[in-house]
Amino acid sequence: xxxxxxxxxxxxxxxxxxxxxxxxxxxxxxxxxxxxxxxxxxxxxxxxxxxxxxxxxxxxxxxxxxxxxxxxxxxxxxxxxxxxxxxxxxxxxxxxxxxxxxxxxxxxxxxxxxxxxxxxxxxxxxxxxxxxxxxxxxxxxxxxxxxxxxxxxxxxxxxxxxxxxxxxxxxxxxxxxxxxxxxxxxxxxxxxxxxxxxxxxxxxxxxxxxxxxxxxxxxxxxxxxxxxxxxxxxxxxxxxxxxxxxxxxxxxxxxxxxxxxxxxxxxxxxxxxxxxxxxxxxxxxxxxxxxxxxxxxxxxxxxxxxxxxxxxxxxxxxxxxxxxxxxxxxxxxxxxxxxxxxxxxxxxxxxxxxxxxxxxxxxxxxxxxxxxxxxxxxxxxxxxxxxxxxxxxxxxxxxxxxxxxxxxxxxxxxxxxxxxxxxxxxxxxxxxxxxxxxxxxxxxxxxxxxxxxxxxxxxxxxxxxxxxxxxxxxxxxxxxxxxxxxxxxxxxxxxxxxxxxxxxxxxxxxxxxxxxxxxxxxxxxxxxxxxxxxxx
Amino acid sequence: xxxxxxxxxxxxxxxxxxxxxxxxxxxxxxxxxxxxxxxxxxxxxxxxxxxxxxxxxxxxxxxxxxxxxxxxxxxxxxxxxxxxxxxxxxxxxxxxxxxxxxxxxxxxxxxxxxxxxxxxxxxxxxxxxxxxxxxxxxxxxxxxxxxxxxxxxxxxxxxxxxxxxxxxxxxxxxxxxxxxxxxxxxxxxxxxxxxxxxxxxxxxxxxxxxxxxxxxxxxxxxxxxxxxxxxxxxxxxxxxxxxxxxxxxxxxxxxxxxxxxxxxxxxxxxxxxxxxxxxxxxxxxxxxxxxxxxxxxxxxxxxxxxxxxxxxxxxxx
Numbered sequence: 001x002x003x004x005x006x007x008x009x010x011x012x013x014x015x016x017x018x019x020x021x022x023x024x025x026x027x028x029x030x031x032x033x034x035x036x037x038x039x040x041x042x043x044x045x046x047x048x049x050x051x052x053x054x055x056x057x058x059x060x061x062x063x064x065x066x067x068x069x070x071x072x073x074x075x076x077x078x079x080x081x082x083x084x085x086x087x088x089x090x091x092x093x094x095x096x097x098x099x100x101x102x103x104x105x106x107x108x109x110x111x112x113x114x115x116x117x118x119x120x121x122x123x124x125x126x127x128x129x130x131x132x133x134x135x136x137x138x139x140x141x142x143x144x145x146x147x148x149x150x151x152x153x154x155x156x157x158x159x160x161x162x163x164x165x166x167x168x169x170x171x172x173x174x175x176x177x178x179x180x181x182x183x184x185x186x187x188x189x190x191x192x193x194x195x196x197x198x199x200x201x202x203x204x205x206x207x208x209x210x211x212x213x214x215x216x217x218x219x220x221x222x223x224x225x226x227x228x229x230x231x232x233x234x235x236x237x238x239x240x241x242x243x244x245x246x247x248x249x250x251x252x253x254x255x256x257x258x259x260x261x262x263x264x265x266x267x268x269x270x271x272x273x274x275x276x277x278x279x280x281x282x283x284x285x286x287x288x289x290x291x292x293x294x295x296x297x298x299x300x301x302x303x304x305x306x307x308x309x310x311x312x313x314x315x316x317x318x319x320x321x322x323x324x325x326x327x328x329x330x331x332x333x334x335x336x337x338x339x340x341x342x343x344x345x346x347x348x349x350x351x352x353x354x355x356x357x358x359x360x361x362x363x364x365x366x367x368x369x370x371x372x373x374x375x376x377x378x379x380x381x382x383x384x385x386x387x388x389x390x391x392x393x394x395x396x397x398x399x400x401x402x403x404x405x406x407x408x409x410x411x412x413x414x415x416x417x418x419x420x421x422x423x424x425x426x427x428x429x430x431x432x433x434x435x436x437x438x439x440x441x442x443x444x445x446x447x448x449x450x451x452x453x454x455x456x457x458x459x460x461x462x463x464x465x466x467x468x469x470x471x472x473x474x475x476x477x478x479x480x481x482x483x484x485x486x487x488x489x490x491x492x493x494x495x496x497x498x499x500x501x502x503x504x505x506x507x508x509x510x511x512x513x514x515x516x517x518x519x520x521x522x523x524x525x526x527x528x529x530x531x532x533x534x535x536x
Numbered sequence: 537x538x539x540x541x542x543x544x545x546x547x548x549x550x551x552x553x554x555x556x557x558x559x560x561x562x563x564x565x566x567x568x569x570x571x572x573x574x575x576x577x578x579x580x581x582x583x584x585x586x587x588x589x590x591x592x593x594x595x596x597x598x599x600x601x602x603x604x605x606x607x608x609x610x611x612x613x614x615x616x617x618x619x620x621x622x623x624x625x626x627x628x629x630x631x632x633x634x635x636x637x638x639x640x641x642x643x644x645x646x647x648x649x650x651x652x653x654x655x656x657x658x659x660x661x662x663x664x665x666x667x668x669x670x671x672x673x674x675x676x677x678x679x680x681x682x683x684x685x686x687x688x689x690x691x692x693x694x695x696x697x698x699x700x701x702x703x704x705x706x707x708x709x710x711x712x713x714x715x716x717x718x719x720x721x722x723x724x725x726x727x728x729x730x731x732x733x734x735x736x737x738x739x740x741x742x743x744x745x746x747x748x749x750x751x752x753x754x755x756x757x758x759x760x761x762x763x764x765x766x767x768x769x770x771x772x773x774x775x776x777x778x779x780x781x782x783x784x785x786x787x788x789x790x791x792x793x794x795x796x797x798x799x800x801x802x803x804x805x806x807x808x809x810x811x812x813x814x815x816x817x818x819x820x821x822x823x824x825x826x827x828x829x830x831x832x833x834x835x836x837x838x839x840x841x842x843x844x845x846x847x848x849x850x851x852x853x
Binding site: 396403426 | 623628686710
């Protein structure tokens with residue numbers, strides 16, 4: 001077997017030089033992006049123009065299966081520069097100065113985390129990338145992993161050099177097969193080229209990355225549960241006797257950062273700390289990627305500077321609510337987050353501001369809700385998710401969330417009782433104060449915020465047995481009024497036998513005992529201007 | 537190791553800095569309730585009952601897993617702490633069968649003890665209860681998942697003996713349960729009936745079947761003896777009513793005291809007045825057997841008989 005050439009800085013720069021024109025030609029041909037004077041390539045179109053893309057900057061531009069593409073957009077230049085010109089301590093200082101905060105949700109300063117592991121003396125340290133993205137409707141990390149995997153690898157390697165780790169693991173969920181495949185390819189290519197592996201660029205620094213696949217437990221996105229899972233144990237969070245940065249994976253100092261956090265790292269070192277701090281707010285510099293979904297016109301990934309008002313995201317980029325309906329609320333932060341009502345839509349999106357109104361930044365889920373959305377049912381939906389995903393270890397989360405869900409199910413099915421709201425408020429306090437991990441501590445946020453901002457909806461469900469937005473089926477009824485022309489359309493479309501009866505050209509009747517409240521009769525009723533079928 | 541000065545419920549104390557708040561409180565005779573804590577097992581902080589308030593922190597901390605720090609001011613009975621404990625206990629009671637009247641564990645049950653101390657009762661509700669999964673397959677251990685509070689002590693003690701590791705958690709959320717091997721019965725599984733799990737179970741989810749119906753915690757008298765089967769000397773309690781020894785119950789295992797079935801049966805044979813027939817597990821089935829076979833002393837007895845017979849013969853000659 002021939003001796004593989006050691007990758008040198010010159011070779012890396014040569015690849016960049018050779019490949020850059022190829023990439024530019026391809027971008028020019030595709031026409032979906034513009035090449036700026038400073039060399040940056042950005043996607044064109046209004047949707048992207050209003051965004052500031054750092055973590056997503058290469059997504060949709062480079063071919064994720066070609067390491068040369070990544071190098072052509074200055075990829076691995078930050079790592080190379082650091083290995084030759086900076087000490088570990090300097091990188092830690094830079095990271096602290098940049099004030100990059102964890103993009104997985106909690107917002108802990110990355111530099112401080114790295115510093116803890118850097119200072120802690122040990123024979124082995126680990127870098128972990130948390131790619132177990134599991135919030136319903138969130139796909140920020142997935143996009144980065146699928147479209148720009150090398151940025152994550154580079155971020156991890158920089159972190160490894162900073163804290164003194166030579167081994168990294170990417171814990172990625174198996175439900176992301178394309179991400180897994182592209183990560184595998186990226187790691188192989190990086191090792192083949194010599195930008196990962198032993199003695200990188202001849203500097204003596206070695207860093208290897210392996211994949212670990214998660215099998216679908218949401219709680220494994222919690223750092224300590226993730227570590228347990230990598231160790232081959234049941235994914236249950238550990239009690240924090242020690243910091244993970246001191247005793248983590250196999251009791252060794254371990255850094256766990258989210259995909260988006262790592263994707264930010266190389267860019268910070270390419271463009272500098274001052275540049276990074278010039279974006280976003282003082283306390284939360286940089287950008288954040290959101291997956292804007294729900295009843296919004298332009299659903300998709302949005303990357304904006306921290307501190308951007310919600311209104312700009314929902315209206316200027318998202319194009320407002322679908323079908324011209326009224327905006328009711330936006331849910332941020334996934335199952336741990338809260339619902340933000342219309343009157344708070346000018347809230348700037350950063351860690352502090354969202355926390356103040358009872359929600360969280362979270363990993364970036366952003367679900368827009370219109371006037372037809374029942375907020376009680378939204379709370380029930382998110383809590384059902386948490387109840388399913390609770391690991392079962394600690395009592396408040398395992399038992400408490402289950403009871404809270406039972407109360408919510410009672411309310412949306414029309415069996416709510418006086419005192420249910422207070423019972424939930426009381427229970428949620430205990431669950432959030434006494435639960436072991438973040439999953440339990442934040443599980444009641446969707447309930448607490450909807451009670452806070454939409455208490456009247458709860459009261460309508462409980463006291464009047466009515467769902468104001470008309471979406472809780474057990475609480476709605478369909479009637480046919482005297483306006484019925486006897487066209488039989490409703491009877492023909494009804495999926496239930498003997499539900500709608502009536503003769504041609506005579507008023508039809510809905511049998512309330514068998515009606516499944518599917519709303520088909522309402523949809524098909526041709527009577528104008530007011531339909532003969534009414535929902536009440 | 538350095539010493540630290542802390543204040544617990546207004547009492548000052550100096551303790552080594554490597555112990556937990558729960559251990560420090562014990563030194564002051566302040567008992568903090570805990571269901572999943574055991575000094576012989578890893579700390580998991582799962583039951584959350586041992587929460588305390590620490591001045592300067594706006595969170596509750598579990599005293600089993602939080603180490604003392606110099607200057608800590610700790611409150612173990614504040615209103616918030618008591619309210620939280622009550623809520624946690626009530627949540628456990630809401631899933632627990634109301635069976636204290638006939639439960640073998642009554643009088644020795646931590647859930648019962650704490651419910652009494654905090655004044656909590658079972659209450660009717662329309663919500664879920666844990667499914668009735670009663671494993672009666674073993675003649676030695678009764679496993680009642682409906683009573684299980686999932687503290688995980690059984691799993692931890694079982695995994696301390698590397699060739700056992702029979703019990704583990706399965707499923708998640710409210711459906712979480714303790715299973716033997718691949719969700720098998722104790723009979724089918726590789727369980728060796730050592731009773732370690734029974735000794736650590738704080739409730740009636742794992743009980744000693746051979747003591748069932750004979751005696752409960754407050755009945756009669758008990759005496760602790762050391763097992764004579766091997767050099768480990770595991771401890772057993774001989775339970776007696778009047779002059780009759782009715783049952784043998786294993787004491788919790790400790791370092792160098794692993795517990796085993798043979799030792800337990802030997803103790804039963806030696807101390808219990810009317811010991812029940814022993815059972816051996818053969819190919820995943822419990823088969824009733826006799827004491828000679830159970831203790832594996834057929835050859836020895838045969839040999840002793842032979843020697844005695846020879847001696848007798850020699851004496852006659």
